[in-house]
Each structure stands twice: as C-alpha cells, then as structure tokens.
Amino acid sequence: MGPRGGWMLWTLCLCFSSRQNAALRVAMRESSLEVVRGDVVVLPCSFFTSSLLTRLNVIWTLAPSSSPQTPIQVIVYDHGQVIEDPSLIGRVGFTGIPWSADIVLNDTRVSDAGVYRCMVNNPPEAADPGIGEVALSVLAPPSLPACQWDGDTDSGGSVTLSCGVAEGVPTPEIRWDKLNPEEISLPINMEDERSGSVQIVNVSSQTSGLYRCSATNTLGTENCYINLSIYSSPDSSSGMLQGVLLTLSMSLVLLALMALLLWLHRTGQTRRWREGKEEEECYNEIRYTAALMKRSFV
Template sequence: MGPFPCVLLALCVASARALQLLATDQKTIVIPQGDKVVLSCKFIVGPEDTGTLDIEWSLVAPDTQQADQYIITYTGDKMYSIYEGLKDRVHFVSVEPQNGDASIEIINAKQADSGTYQCKVKKVPGVQSQKTVLTVLVKPAKVNCFIDGPQEIGRDLSLKCQAKEGTAPLTYMWQKLSGSSSPVLQSDATTGILTVKNASQDYSGTYRCLATNRVGNDECLVILNVLPPSNVAGKIAGAIIGTLLGLAVLGLIIFCCCRKQKEKKYEKEVQHEIREDVAPPKSRNSTARSYIGSNHSSLGSLSPSNIEGYSKSPYNKVPSSEEYEHPPSQAPNFVSSKVAGPNLSRMGAIPVMIPAQNKDGSVV
C-alpha cells in the first residue's frame, strides 16, 4: 500500500470519530405566510469531542459588513431565545437538543422572517455548521374581476383581474365557465387582462380569473353580457325632454307659490287698512232741547230792568226746525212783552232787588 491511500484511510477514520452534521434535502424552503416551518439540524458527536456542547442558530446578514443576528442558543444544558423578531415564535423541536437534534420550529411565519438561517454545533474540538434559505410568501387574496368598456356588439372591451394581496410574481389565467363557445381569447398572464375585439353575443357568459403564485391561489368571477347597440340619440332626446318637463313643473310650482304669497299679503293689508268714519246724522230732539236750555240760561240771567222786553215771548212753545237750524251767531228776534211775576218764577227767573234812584241818578 502506498503512502497516499494510507493517509486517506487515516482521515476517514479520524472524521468518523469527529462531530458531524447530517445532510438535509431542504436547503431552500418556501412557505406561505401564517404557516409553521421546521429548520432541520441533526448531528453526531464523536468520541474525541469532549468539550461543552454549544448550539447556535443565527440569521445571516445579507451584507458582509453587518453582523449576524443570533436567534436561539443552547449552552450549558440551558436554552436562550435572543432575537426579538421571533420572540415567542421559535423553539427547539427536541426538549433535549444534546441528544443530536438541534432543529428549530418557527410558527406563524411572516414575510419578514425570510432569510438565510445557519445552524452551528460546537463540541470541542469538533465544530460544524449548515445553512437553510427560508422564503415566506403571501398567497394571492382579494382578487377583483371587472369589465372595462361597453358591452355592445361590434365594440372592443377588456376583462381585467387584479389581486390586492399576494407576493409577486403572480400569474393570471382566464377561463370561460358558461355560455356558448367563443373564439380564441387573448389574455396576458402577467397583467390579468383579457382583450375582446369586435365583441359578439358569442362572448357572453361567466368568466373566472385564477391568480396564482408559488404558495397559493385565489379566484373571482365576472358575467359578460354582450347586447346590440343602444339608441343613444333616443336616450339623449328623452333626457332633454324629461329635463324640460321637470323645469316646467318647477316653474309652475314657483309661480303658484308666489301668487299665493301675494294674495295673503293683500288680505293682510286690507285687514289693517284705517278707514274714515262717516259723521252721524243730526238729532232734532237734542237740538231742540239745547235750544230750550240756552233760552232758560238766558232768562235766568235777566234782571228786572230787561225782563220787561221778554215778558211777551212764547216760552211755552217749542221752536220749529226752521228756527233752531239758524247758525248760533243769528239769535232769534223775540217780541218784547211783559210777563207776570208768578210766570217768571215758573220759568226759573231769580228776583233781584233794585234800589230806588232819584232823577239825577243817585241812589235813595
């Protein structure tokens, strides 16, 4: 045996005694958001590995200028969870990792958890590590289907499909579920647009759009109903006529309201109008009494020197209408007459004592 085979055999024997990590088929893992994933890391310790067992899981920094982020460790028979981004969501699969299973499980995975994870097992003098790439994707969701363009015979239109959620790249596929067979449809798998040229009634039916990415899919439905062209001119004329009729009715209502308001205002003004009262007719009896009363007052002020001129006046006679209708400035002409003393007393005359005078006018 030559020297080279001997050296190779010695290395194989030495490696069998040293720490080893078992190979895994999952170097790259892709999961949907919200699922759980197990990152495998199993090892075998050789008889020469007598040091303390240390297990470290870290998230490798994408930039070599940055340090790796430690996630969870096992050292001195104790476990430590370090990374806040995975706090309460990561743990060792085995409760005794020292027995050869250093795999970890991540629950409720998020898109931010995507990255390269490294498992490092150290038991002096043996040290081994391996990496696993984890990709967390968001499944397509809230897919919306709609029609863009007029659904009329001879016109061009488009059926559009769009997912509001989902990690790119997304693939869209259209399928006709009901209705008659139609010509070959042209659709864009990346934009989700199905183009229909020179539409006919054969295109009418129910269509389904399926949005897909690496972790899932979602779908939506839309109904296409291609009809003959509508009478646009008739619709416009009808709209104009309807508008004019509406304006006419509105104008009539406004006119009636204004007229009613004017009538109410006129009635209110008539009720508050101040009119001049008509003078009442003259009363003959009251005039006659006033005339007699004035004569009595005149007689009551007569003195003996001027009684003599009124003694023959007819006081017991009520004056006629022609006599009391004379103006107050024209006093009636009475005929002087002598009246007896008793008659004067009955008429309300007051007796007055007149002193005697001599011829020269002096009082006796």
Template sequence: MEPPPLLLLGVSLVLLCSAGLTRSLTITSADQSMFEKAQGEKVTLPCTFELSEEDEGPLDIEWVLIPADNQKRELIIIMYSVDRVYDQYYAATTRRMQFSNLDPKSGDGSLDILNLKAADTGTYQCKVKKAPGVQSQKIQLTVLVKPARTKCSIEGSQEIGKDVTLKCVSQEGSPLLSYDWRRVSGTQHLPATSVLNKNTGELLLKNASREYSGRYNCVASNRVGTDECSVELNVTPPVNTAAIIVGAIIGTLLGLSVLCSIIFCFCKKHREKKYEKEVHHDIREDVPPPKSRSSTARSYIGSNRSSLGSMSPSNMEAYTKTPYSQVPSEDFERTPAQNPAFAPSKVAAPNLSRMGAVPVMIPAQSKDGSIV
C-alpha cells in the same frame, strides 16, 4: 515483493487521520438546503448531528439569521447552552421559533418556525460546538405570500362590435403571479377572438357579440396558493346616441321653461304686494285739504274792500297810516286762550317806512259804488 517501509508508514498515518475525522462531531442533515413555504404555515429547518468520544467540551447549539447585507452582523435567534434554552435574542421571532426536540443534546437541534411571515425570508445557519469539534450548516428559507384579494373588472363598452377587456388583479401575493381566465357559463370555452396575457391578467375580447355574454372566472396563482374572482359580461346592441341627445335637449328646455314660469309668478306676486302697500298709504281724494294762511288773508282783504266804499278822501290819509301789522292772520284769529305763547305784534308806520314799506292810495267809492 514487500513494500518499502516509508510507504507503509504513510498509509498508517492516513488511516489514523481518517479514523480521527470519522470520530469527530459531524452534522448529518445536509440533504436539503432550500425551503419554500407559504405565509402563515410552519417549517422545520433540520440540524441533526453526531458526537464523538473526543468531543468532551460543553455542547452549544446556535441558530443565527445571516442578513442579506454583508455589512450587518448576524442575529442570534435561539441558542442551547449548558442544558438551557435561550430564545429572547430576537424579538420578532419570540414565541414563534423553538427547538423541535425538547432535548437538543440528544443529537437533534432542528428549528421550528411557526406562523411564517414574509419578513422571515432569509439565510439561517445552524452551529454546533463541542470542543474540539465545530460544525455548521446554512439553509435558505423563502416565505411566499398566497394570492389574496383578487378583483375582476370590465374595461370598455359592452356593445356589439366593440372590444372588451376583462381585468384580473391580486392585491396580495408573492411573484411570480400567473393569471388564467375561463368561462363558467354557456359553452365554457373562451371566444375564438380572445387574447390572454397570463402575466398581467388581461383578457381581450375582440369584436364582441351576444354569444360572448356570460360569467367569466379568473384564477390567480403562484407556487404556494391560488385565489379567484368572477365577473358577468353582458354584450348589448349599440345605444341610439341621437335619441339620447334629443331627449337631453328636450328635458333641458322643459326644465328651463318651468324655471322661467316660477320666476315670472314670483315677480308678479311681488309687484302685487308692492302695489297694495302703496295704495294703502295714499291720501283719499274725498278728504278736503287743510286751510292755508293765504285763504284767511284773502277773506280778510275781501271784507275790507267792501268797507272801503264808505271811506272818504278825508279819512284816506288815516287809513294809509294804518300799520301793516294790524292785518289779521290765521294766527291772529286765535284767541289768547288758544295760543297764549304768541301775542300779535304792533309795528308803527315810521318803522314800516324804514323797513321799506310803500304806502298805497286806495280810491274811495260812493254809496252807489262809483269811484269818487
């Protein structure tokens, strides 16, 4: 039985279409669509293709970086067009991205990325155009950072019976980081009471004993690398706190006593210097005091008293009229040559009366000293 003519015609059209599709441009490197590499390494993103006789237009190969935010535009990284390579579109990748094959039109448009950085993480797309054929392929690249600058430390008192925590932290490294502790001295096994947290890097040693002493090593790791550090644990008997306190008190008292002694000596020295200065400026006792005017006046009055005995009542009136200005003083005892600037003044008896002077009657004496 022969098939109907319409069925034969449909089969012929399907075969023709299949033949046309097989002869169009195709990308053959579709085996791997995800890559994970470490920072600083090199990666090759594959993009191989096959052309057909029907693809007669110019060949264009583009590598673009698709941003995580769909609102942003795609960034052209490198392009091959009209037998020329253009790689100055994306400054961050200049001289780090290049075609693997020096002649991409041969069917290999793979991309090499040198010295990978964390910022290179993203989705890359390879587009191959040769009219009328157009094909593309997406590849996800993840750049991981190896653990680096890992530091180990000890938290807690390293005394017998106390809980001690060993810490391990990497300053660099892509998540997820995993930490593992091991003992590298003694039995090389972690104590039975230890508790390890691989995510935080903490190793808790409960109720520590002398047997826990030794060197411990921590290894930080992720999918692309490892880094490590070590620390020395020395578990000792408890410290005598009472003795430390007593020693501190005694030391403080000794310090205060020394300080007080220094202050006392300083004050004593200062007082001695002050006393010496005062004694140096005192007046000596064996030096006679200077003459005063009162002593001169007394000597004059005494001499006059001795002469009053020879006066008689007849000359008493004349004596009472003697001006008070004639009483000698210390200044008047000086000769004119000694004090030319000042001359003794003379005041008459009437003037003295107007000034309030009172005449005094002095009794006369006989030659034998009796009062007349």
C-alpha cells in the same frame, strides 16, 4: 516495561492527542423542506464534538426568499441561555439542546421561507465546516384574485379584463373563461407571474356575459367574476327600413291632403258656377204681368 506495553502506551497517547485535536462537525439531515402555511416543521441540525458542552454556542439565521441579502437571526443558544428573535417569540424553539441543534418552527408563514443556516461552536474545538444549510419552502393556496375591466363598452369598442393574485406558493396559474351562454376559455396575456389580462376588440352584444378569472395551484383555486354588458346601437338596416316606412307614410298623408284640397277646391268652383248660372237665367227671363198682357192685345 516491555515492547508490548510501550506499544499500548503509544497508541493511547495517539488516540488522546487525536481526540484533543478533533474538529467539530455539523451535518444537515435534509437539504430542503416543504411545509404548508400554518403547519409545524422541524429544521434539523446535527453536530459531532469530543469536548464537553459547557461552552456550546448555536446560532440559527435566515436569509429570507424575499430579501436574501439581508439575513436575520432566528434563535441563539449560548452558555445555557436561549435568545429568540422578537418577531419569532412563541413560534421557534430548540427541540433537544444541548445534544441536538434542531429547532421547531410552528404556525409557519410565507415570510418564513428561505435558507436557514445552523452554526455550531464548542470551544476549544474548531468548527469544520461548522455551518449547515437547509432551504425551507412554505406552500400557500392562492389568495382571492382581484378582477377589473377597462375600455369602451359601446358596440365596436375595445375592452380589457385584468386579474391579479397577491399570494400563492407555488405561483398560481391564471385563467380567464366566459361562462355564458357557454363556457369558453379565453387567451391570456400574462403581464407578470401573478397577473393576466384579456383584450376583447370590436365588442358586440355577443360579448356581453359573465366572465371568471381563476387562480390555481396545487393547494386550491380561487375565483373572481365580472359581469360585462355591451351597449349595442340599433341596426343600421332596420333603421333605414324605418326611415323608408316613415317617408312613405308621410308621402301618403301629403297625397291624401292634396287630394282633399283639390276636391274641396273643385267642389267650391262647381257650386259657384251653378249659382252664377241660376242668377243669369233669372236676369234673362221675360216676366209677363196682367197689365203687360192686356196692353199687348189693345
């Protein structure tokens, strides 16, 4: 064998040796994905190997956004068998196994959000690094907010309007408005990311009306309402005026009664005086009878 043949043989041996010692590689075509709740999403995971796929092993796990410290197993491919997590049966599956480790996730839920890890092993090759990650965000419109109020609805009291929303991705923005007699935006005190409150002090009849809480994100808006009624006591100035008028009325009635009593009293005294005078005149009168007159002239 000449020098040329020896060189070719050496090259073939080197290529074969490199092929045997090649490490399996995993590549993620996307680092992050977004999906609207209820839609379908494909989580990509590509791998490159020089060995036969008879011993291929693929494991997908999820570190949920709600509890990243407690990852769960999503789906496994091992020696031709597919094993799904019981909570995901019917919603997850491989799309091109064994040539591709991509999986499809349908009827997505907010709880599906988190970091997915694709781990591929194909003995005798060693994985380097053998693990790929993709972050999944599941968008959702706001849930119906809950409105409530607390406080003193008497005039001069203080009332707090509160509103909270349980779900929504991105986190919904909370807003309070008074709708009538005209729409007025109210300042919000955010208690946390998903609830906001409004405090109204020294309430009056003008505070009464319809109030709306809105929860809004990129997917929509949901509202709840409170109809607030403030009890207002009668105005103090009008009360004083009524009191003065009542006092004057009673005074006039009393004066009229006193005048009547005085008139009756004086009328009675006049009558008695006249009757007494008439009786006195009757006693002092000299009565002449026929006998007296006859005696007078004898």
